[in-house]
Amino acid sequence: MAEKHEQKEKGQAAKPTVTAWLPAVLVGWILPGGGHFLLKRKGRAAILFATVLLCFLFGLLMRGAFFSPQTGDLFTTVIYCGGFLGNLASGMLYLLTTWMGYAQPDVAGHVHDYGTKFLVAAGLINVLAMVDAYEIAIGKKS
Amino acid sequence: MPKMNLTHFEASLLFALFISVAMGLTTKKSARDQLMYGLYCLGCFLATLVGLSWLMKLGHG
Numbered sequence: 001m002a003e004k005h006e007q008k009e010k011g012q013a014a015k016p017t018v019t020a021w022l023p024a025v026l027v028g029w030i031l032p033g034g035g036h037f038l039l040k041r042k043g044r045a046a047i048l049f050a051t052v053l054l055c056f057l058f059g060l061l062m063r064g065a066f067f068s069p070q071t072g073d074l075f076t077t078v079i080y081c082g083g084f085l086g087n088l089a090s091g092m093l094y095l096l097t098t099w100m101g102y103a104q105p106d107v108a109g110h111v112h113d114y115g116t117k118f119l120v121a122a123g124l125i126n127v128l129a130m131v132d133a134y135e136i137a138i139g140k141k142s
Numbered sequence: 143m144p145k146m147n148l149t150h151f152e153a154s155l156l157f158a159l160f161i162s163v164a165m166g167l168t169t170k171k172s173a174r175d176q177l178m179y180g181l182y183c184l185g186c187f188l189a190t191l192v193g194l195s196w197l198m199k200l201g202h203g
Contacts, residue, residue, distance in 0.1 A: 044167060047163065047167055048164070048167060048168075051160050051163050051164055051167075054160065055160045058146070058156060061145065061146035062145070062146050062148065062153070063145050110150060110153075111145070111146070111147055111148060111153070114148065114153040114157070117157070118153075118156075118157065118160075121157065121160065121161065122160075125160065125161070125164040128164050128165070128168045129164070129168060131168070132167075132168040141171065142171055
């Protein structure tokens with residue numbers, strides 16, 4: 001009984017506080033690699049920033065389209081809402097680009113298709129970076 | 143802004159490179175492990191790319 005209580009206490013003590021990881025994750029979302037920079041992992045921050053930025057820029061140069069959330073059948077909902085979340089995960093890159101008026105329509109052609117995928121992939125790479133920043137912030141990773 | 147035209151191979155190669163860098167960097171701890179895992183991912187991407195390309199070519203006749 002006492003052991004169980006002790007284990008429970010240990011578990012609660014090990015639980016990371018929101019203030020420990022939220023700033024890193026939020027900054028990491030807004031500015032790719034920013035979370036790592038905040039956690040003093042400057043080299044990793046620079047490489048992640050460059051990777052997300054280049055992926056995003058190549059997507060724009062290939063005239064990829066941004067997804068806007070649409071609902072309908074399950075497939076449409078998953079593709080369009082998932083794509084929108086993927087775009088949104090790029091943080092400031094996505095917000096700045098849309099605010100500056102980039103509105104490429106979805107047209108046929110393999111280059112446009114790759115561009116659209118690159119734009120979503122940039123966001124997904126940033127999600128990986130945010131998860132990494134979270135793990136560093138809670139001390140699970142060095 | 144100029145429009146960039148890439149072939150399927152070039153675009154896939156770039157995609158593989160970006161994902162491999164991110165995967166290596168975020169999943170491993172030491173610099174050496176990160177490099178090795180990034181290269182491993184890139185190799186897997188390329189092998190899949192070439193394999194699927196041949197499969198499609200052979201499938202189309």
